[in-house]
Structure formats: structure tokens, C-alpha cells
Amino acid sequence: MPPTDAPFSGDGRGTTLAWSGDPLLAAKLSVPAVPRVHVPRHRLLDRLRTATDGPMTLVTGPAGAGKTTLAAAWVRDGEPPGPVAWLTLDSYDGAPGVFWSYVVEALRRALPRQQPDGIPVPARPGSVGTSLLTRLAAATERLPGPVVLVLDGFEKVAGRRVPAGLEFLLEHCGPLLRLVVTSRVDPLLPLHRYRAEDRLTEVRGADLAFTPHEAAALLRGHGLKPGDDVVRALMRRTRGWATGLRLCALAVQRTGDPDGFTRSFTGSEQAVSDYLTAEVLDAQPVATRELLLRASVLDRLHPDLVNALTGRQDAEAVLAGLTHESAFVDPVPGTSWCRVHPLFAGVLRAQLRIRHPALVPRLHARAARWLAGAGRTVEALEHAAEAGDWRFGASEAVHQLMVGALCAPPEAGRAERAFSRMPSSVAGAEPALVAAARRLAQHDRAGCRERLAVAERQLRRNGVEPDPEVGLTHALLQLLCASQAEERAGGRAEGRAEESAQAVSDLMGRMPLERLQAHPEIEALRLYGLARAFLGSGRLAEAGRLSTEAAEAAGSAGGAGTAEGAQATGAADVRTAEASLPVRHMSLGLLAVTESAAGALTSAEDHALRSLVMADQYGAPPEHRSGAGYAALAAVAFERDDREVAQRRLEQALACSDVREDPVLATEAAVLRSRLELARGRREAALTALPGPGTADAPWPVQRVALMRSAVALARGDHQAAVAAVHGARTDGPTALVALARAHLAAGRTDRALRLLARAEASPDPSLTDRVSIRLLRARAALLADDRAAARRLLDRALDAARPERLRRPFAEAGPWLRHLLNEAAGAGPAQDRGAWLGVHGSEPPAGLVQPLSSRERDVLLCVQKMMSADEIAAELTLSVNTVKTHLRSVYRKLCVSRRRDAVERGRELHIL
Numbered sequence: 001m002p003p004t005d006a007p008f009s010g011d012g013r014g015t016t017l018a019w020s021g022d023p024l025l026a027a028k029l030s031v032p033a034v035p036r037v038h039v040p041r042h043r044l045l046d047r048l049r050t051a052t053d054g055p056m057t058l059v060t061g062p063a064g065a066g067k068t069t070l071a072a073a074w075v076r077d078g079e080p081p082g083p084v085a086w087l088t089l090d091s092y093d094g095a096p097g098v099f100w101s102y103v104v105e106a107l108r109r110a111l112p113r114q115q116p117d118g119i120p121v122p123a124r125p126g127s128v129g130t131s132l133l134t135r136l137a138a139a140t141e142r143l144p145g146p147v148v149l150v151l152d153g154f155e156k157v158a159g160r161r162v163p164a165g166l167e168f169l170l171e172h173c174g175p176l177l178r179l180v181v182t183s184r185v186d187p188l189l190p191l192h193r194y195r196a197e198d199r200l201t202e203v204r205g206a207d208l209a210f211t212p213h214e215a216a217a218l219l220r221g222h223g224l225k226p227g228d229d230v231v232r233a234l235m236r237r238t239r240g241w242a243t244g245l246r247l248c249a250l251a252v253q254r255t256g257d258p259d260g261f262t263r264s265f266t267g268s269e270q271a272v273s274d275y276l277t278a279e280v281l282d283a284q285p286v287a288t289r290e291l292l293l294r295a296s297v298l299d300r301l302h303p304d305l306v307n308a309l310t311g312r313q314d315a316e317a318v319l320a321g322l323t324h325e326s327a328f329v330d331p332v333p334g335t336s337w338c339r340v341h342p343l344f345a346g347v348l349r350a351q352l353r354i355r356h357p358a359l360v361p362r363l364h365a366r367a368a369r370w371l372a373g374a375g376r377t378v379e380a381l382e383h384a385a386e387a388g389d390w391r392f393g394a395s396e397a398v399h400q401l402m403v404g405a406l407c408a409p410p411e412a413g414r415a416e417r418a419f420s421r422m423p424s425s426v427a428g429a430e431p432a433l434v435a436a437a438r439r440l441a442q443h444d445r446a447g448c449r450e451r452l453a454v455a456e457r458q459l460r461r462n463g464v465e466p467d468p469e470v471g472l473t474h475a476l477l478q479l480l481c482a483s484q485a486e487e488r489a490g491g492r493a494e495g496r497a498e499e500s501a502q503a504v505s506d507l508m509g510r511m512p513l514e515r516l517q518a519h520p521e522i523e524a525l526r527l528y529g530l531a532r533a534f535l536g537s538g539r540l541a542e543a544g545r546l547s548t549e550a551a552e553a554a555g556s557a558g559g560a561g562t563a564e565g566a567q568a569t570g571a572a573d574v575r576t577a578e579a580s581l582p583v584r585h586m587s588l589g590l591l592a593v594t595e596s597a598a599g600a601l602t603s604a605e606d607h608a609l610r611s612l613v614m615a616d617q618y619g620a621p622p623e624h625r626s627g628a629g630y631a632a633l634a635a636v637a638f639e640r641d642d643r644e645v646a647q648r649r650l651e652q653a654l655a656c657s658d659v660r661e662d663p664v665l666a667t668e669a670a671v672l673r674s675r676l677e678l679a680r681g682r683r684e685a686a687l688t689a690l691p692g693p694g695t696a697d698a699p700w701p702v703q704r705v706a707l708m709r710s711a712v713a714l715a716r717g718d719h720q721a722a723v724a725a726v727h728g729a730r731t732d733g734p735t736a737l738v739a740l741a742r743a744h745l746a747a748g749r750t751d752r753a754l755r756l757l758a759r760a761e762a763s764p765d766p767s768l769t770d771r772v773s774i775r776l777l778r779a780r781a782a783l784l785a786d787d788r789a790a791a792r793r794l795l796d797r798a799l800d801a802a803r804p805e806r807l808r809r810p811f812a813e814a815g816p817w818l819r820h821l822l823n824e825a826a827g828a829g830p831a832q833d834r835g836a837w838l839g840v841h842g843s844e845p846p847a848g849l850v851q852p853l854s855s856r857e858r859d860v861l862l863c864v865q866k867m868m869s870a871d872e873i874a875a876e877l878t879l880s881v882n883t884v885k886t887h888l889r890s891v892y893r894k895l896c897v898s899r900r901r902d903a904v905e906r907g908r909e910l911h912i913l
Helices: 044-052 067-077 095-110 130-141 161-172 191-196 212-221 227-237 242-253 258-266 271-282 286-295 305-309 315-324 340-355 358-373 377-387 389-398 413-417 429-441 446-461 468-482 489-509 511-518 520-536 540-555 563-568 574-598 603-615 626-641 643-654 655-663 663-679 683-689 699-715 719-728 734-744 750-762 768-786 787-806 815-822 830-834 855-865 869-876 882-894 899-908
Strands: 056-059 084-087 147-154 176-183 200-203 328-330 336-342
Touching: 044 056, 044 067, 044 191, 044 200, 056 699, 056 787, 067 084, 067 147, 067 176, 095 130, 095 147, 095 161, 095 176, 095 468, 095 563, 130 161, 191 200, 191 429, 212 227, 212 242, 227 242, 227 340, 242 271, 258 489, 286 305, 286 315, 305 315, 305 358, 305 683, 315 328, 315 336, 358 377, 377 413, 389 429, 389 468, 413 429, 413 830, 429 446, 429 468, 429 855, 468 511, 468 520, 468 663, 489 520, 489 869, 511 520, 520 540, 520 574, 520 663, 520 699, 540 574, 540 655, 574 603, 574 626, 603 626, 603 787, 626 643, 626 655, 626 663, 643 655, 643 663, 663 683, 663 699, 683 699, 699 719, 699 734, 719 734, 734 750, 750 768, 768 787, 768 815, 855 869, 855 882, 869 882, 882 899
Parallel strands: 056 176, 056 200, 084 147, 147 176
Antiparallel strands: 328 336
């Protein structure tokens, strides 16, 4: 034992409690061992190393956050600035005499050879004299070097007497004492003053959370080989909670199936549940435990809502205490709401089902009504569904104009998902309207019409005029259903859509302006429904205009950002975001389809990509988003003669349910597949790809199929069948006239072909493809008449028209005569210069004509023009650097250059840039 005048030895009895003679427990004074599988967390070790240059470091976090493990690892491996006195606290250390006896002993063991004045040992457990604290502070002033005192588990020290003594020591100690405190809660010290005086460094629960990289290392330490999906799933459920991850790793070891475990894992997993129940739930007072159990039906907690569920009035104080105690309840910044850790929430729900099973639906029903009254309709619908209170939920959905959210693609919107389990037997007009909206979202037009008929019968049976919201929902669903109808005769679908659109407008006029301003998706859906009907009837200009207006109307709700973001902030705009983003997504996709058909390829590409961005924003899974954008991108790629991209985009479109189920989009996809097959020379496959008679009877799909059948017949040399197919479409628009002219010209009836082309040119607003095709057919006719000068002029005009949109397909399909004409003009005429960007499949390019760049090669060349490095190009285009270099080599080869500057100059000469 050290001499009696050693600085922290007292009178020689420092290893026992003075009043009882009981020995001090060595385990409390020893640095705990780190777990067998330990992940060195260098970012936190470095933080502690820096922090202990100052007087106090506070490490706080919930149970199992890794506070003790971090401090122990730092003491063992983190190179503390000097000797470490460690004290692990327990509930008995709230007595000042016990606490300071252990502190003195810890310091004595850390400094066994120092010889200043002794420190008196407390004589009683309940108090300490000022002499001990004064002598202890004085002794720290004479320390030869830094000494670290670690107080682990300070939350176990109850009362104010120990913190008061610790505050005295911190105020009067020497500059070389370093205090490190770990605790689940902030100690009763003037932390605000320590922060202001820059005397405190804090490591909080958010800092202690494992990063994905650290979580993966922990799993590997347990002999696992986790994939990125497994790590992401565990991080999502545990939020980086150290003990949760460790328990999960042990459980995965037992199951041997990481993927299966992460799919089924919840907070009720036995090891996690036992830990959280013992360490967190059972540590709370009985009244607080009961509040947490009843509030567990909520995803987020609001004091008033919790009071409504529990019948209490003190929820605000209880929740504040739980957040202060780091009891797995965290505040949502800037709001009055709180969140419960997902694993703890799972434990609470499991305990509620065990202890009060009959209470669960009643709690959900109470929550639904409170949330509805607070204007949080989406959350109210979810709780009504959990309560099985379908009539209340449906009535709330209809009266809050949730039709837009309900018409979102399946699994895309929370409102739509809330009713996914609603039985068809629920009576009433509102449940029938909700069911109709859901069936429409699933492209079940027959089911939608059937449920609308049920709603209509119920409204007639009631014998009173329905509320404006009910009538508006009914009319809007009728419009959207009519816009997808397949009947062609007499334009009935279009007529019904216009009638329904007028009914929607009339009902909107009866509603307060502020309600309509809060639901811009209603007008957007009305415009979108009309646009679909007009597209089906072939009125592309009107369809494009209405699609634009629909996207703009839906865009006026964009303040909410994404539904997820609105939810995270507690904003009341969740339902607006859920309703507006899908409508904007669908409208932009429909607009892109109309533009691609009209030859506005650049605009179609832009709107299609924006449509897909909208789908990403509201989290629609690929199979449940609208495929119109993909279909438009496929059409653009095909018109630019990029078959590989066209095929890939077509497959993406066909993976979307609306492309498979909607007659217009399904026909577009079938026609494009047929065109790709024909471009490859597979005529029978091209014919097989087309839908059979009666599959789609709307005017525009019928025309598209007929014109494709004509193209296949012409490729087979059957001119008569080609003409007959066009006549079968019963249309005389410019596209049909061009197809007829092509067939007659191929059959040698040049005069008749020219008359048809004159009629096509005189047609109002022919598409870009039609204008280019007309000039190419006239050039072909001029060649047949041996008027080569006229042919070159017409080819020049065709190239001028096609180049801004990079339209290549009409030239690729023109035939060998085009190559001969370009060869004649090689180096001598505007057609050759302006056509240098053009490539034609099927043979080697003529002398002087460069091989065309692919779409991706052109993107790379555009980046080169901006003087971007290979790394920057890779980041910009989401490619690997090696892929960028491969594209660059291909660009150099095709442009016959060897340097970046030369490639840019050559690209400008050829009008590629």
C-alpha cells in the first residue's frame, strides 16, 4: 500500500469504506473489456483524443449505443493524454460518501507514485465534508501531467448532491484534470455554461450511431458476408444502434440466411425485444410504460394526440422527459412531434398486442378521428384502415378530395395503400367511389365502371343531392374511366370524356376557391383525362396542349416537394404531394408520347426524362409507374436510328403495368416492337408483334397499327396489300397520305404518288417525320424522272428539316438511292455537308461521309466541348472512366481525329455540336 502521505490514499484505509469496512470493488475501478468482435471506430477515437485536450468530455446516448465500449476502446487503444482513473457507476453510488470514496480510490490507483498531501476518506455514506473536495481540487493543481477521470454510467447517480460536488471540483480543479462522463441523460451540471465557455466537448447519440461501413465491418467480424442490401436493411431498422446491430449479427449467425433475416426482422426479434424491454421499457415508471404502449399505434407522437389516446393531460411533459433521457424517443426538429426508434416501436406494439389485444383497433379509431380533425388526412386513413373503420375512412377520403392520391399507381401512394384491404362488401357511395378509384389505378376499367355504377345507385337511393365533394369525385372518375375506353364508333369515348369534363368543371364552380387551390391535382386530373381521350382519337395537338396544362396545374402543388419530405417535417402537404406528383409524372409522360409522334424529339426526350424524375421523387416502384415516358424515349431513340437504346427503353416501358393494360400505350409499344423487328429484316416477326383486330379500337391506335401493317406489306413487295392496309384505317391524315404515296411510288405509280404528297403537304400541321418523308419521296420521284438537281435540292431541304431534331429514321429507311445521291454530292453540295451527321444502316458509308455517332458518344463529345476531364464526364453521365475512354476512342475513330480539340472542331464542322 502507498505511504499515508500519497496524494489520494487518505489515511491508509483507502481500499475500504470507512463506515463499514467493506472493500471497494475492484471491478468498478477496472476498464471494461471490449467485446470479442470489436470494430475500431477511428472517427470517434480521434474525437475523444482531441476532446480530452479540454477539461470535460460528455458522451451521451441511449442504452446500448456503445458509450462504454467507445470509452474503454479509447482508454486501451486511443492513446489518452495520461493515466486513466476509471469508475463504473451503479445505483448505490448516489450516496456522496460512496461516490467520492470510489473517485479517490480510482485516482489513487491511477497515480500510485505521486506524494502530495493525503485526501481524507468520507466518514459517512450520506455526505462528504468540504474538506475532501477542497483537498481533492488542490491536489489536482499539483499534478505533474494530464490525468483522465472516466465516470461511466453517470445516469445511475440519482439526486443532486453528487453532481453538485462534481461541479465544485470542475470549478476549482487544476488544469491537468480531464473528466470524461458517459451517460444516457445529460448530468445535472451547468452544461450551458460549459458550452459557452468552450470547456465542454460532446459526443451524442447521433455520433455514436454506426455508419453503413462500420455496420458491414461488424457483420464481417461475426463471420458474415453481407451484401449491400442486407447492410442497408439492417441500418434502416436499427438506425445504426450498436447493440441492435450486434444482436442482429448474432441472430443472422444462427439463421445462416442474412437475406431472409433482414426481410422478416422486426423489433419483436427475441434478443432485441428482451434487451429493449429490460433496459428501456421496464426502466420507466408504470404510468409512462402504459402511455408508451397506447401510443405505440402511432408512427409519430404529438402530445395532444397522445393525450387523446390515453385520456391523460401530461403527455407533453412525459415525452419531453423521454427525449431528455434518450429513451429511444427523439424529437422531430422544428415541430412538436416525436419519433420512436423503429425497433423500440416494434417492441411496444408487440407488448400492446399481448397485454391489451382488444384495445388496438379502438386506439387506431381514436387516432384516425384526431388526425382527421387536425387535417392530416393521409395518416387518418391509415389508422382508419388499421381499425377496420372503412366507412369513416372512405367518407373522409372522398370529402377531403383524395381522389388524386387514390388514383396514384398501386403501392405509390399511402392513401391508395390504406384501402388495399377494404372488403368489397362495405356499403355506401363513398366506399364504392374509393373502390372505383383503386380499380382505375390498377387499370381495371371494367371494375371501375362497375363500382361507379354501384355508387350511382346508392346516390339515387338516398334521394338527396350528394355533397359537392361526392359529386366531383364521381364525375372525375367517370372522366378518367371514359378517357381510357376502347370504343371507337362515333367517337363515343371522346364525347363521354368531354361531357364528364364539363360536369367536373361545373362541380368545381360550386366549391370554395380556397379548397380548389388546396387541391390543384383536381384540375390537373381533369385536363389529363381529356388529353388521354384526345390522344386516343388522334387529336395530337389538343392532347399535347392539355397534357402541358395538366403538368403545369399539378406542378403548382410542388411546394410540398416529395411526400416523404412532407411527412418528415410534419407538413400538412403530404396528400397534395402524393396526389400532384403522380399526376405530373403521368402528364409529362403523355406529353412526351404526343411530341415523339409529332417529331418534336428533343422536347419529347426532355419531358420523358422529367416524367421519370417525378416518379423517382414520389418513390414509385418501376413496375407501378407510368411507362409513357419510357415509351416516348424508345420512340425518340428509334427515330434517331439508335436501335439498341430503343430496345432497352421499350423493355422498360413494357415492365410498367399501364403500357401493358392501356389500349393506346399498349398499341404504341406493339408498333414500336414491330418497327424494330422490321428494321432488323424480320418481316414475319414484325407482323406478329402487332395486336390483332379489335384489340384496340380507338381511332389513333387503329391508324398506327394499319400504317405498320402497310409498312410490313411494302417491305415484302406487296404494294396492293400496303395500299389496302392504309385504306383500312379509314383516315386521310398526312401520315396516311404519305404511306399511300410511298406504296404507289414503289409500285411505279409516280403521278399518283405525287398527287397524294401534294395533299399531305396541304394538310394542316403535318409532323416533322411526315415533312421529311414528303421531301424524300419527292426527291425519289425526281430521280426517277432523271431530274438530279431537283432531287438534290429536295434532299437538302429534308436534311435541313431533320437535323435540329437529329431525325435519322426516314433516311435509314429510304433505300439505296439515297446513298447514290449523297455520293454524287460528295464534297460538292450542301446536302453532303449538312448530311455528314447522318448515317444509314446496311452498308459502308460512302466516301467522305462519316460514320454516325451514337447518342452516348454524342453526349461524351458535348462534355469534351465543355473541356471536362474523363473523371468529370464519368460523373456527369454516370459512367465508369474506362467506358468514357472507350467512347472517346470511338469518337476519334469516327471523326478521323486523334485529339480532343480536333474532335470538337470536326463536330462543329459536321453540325454534330
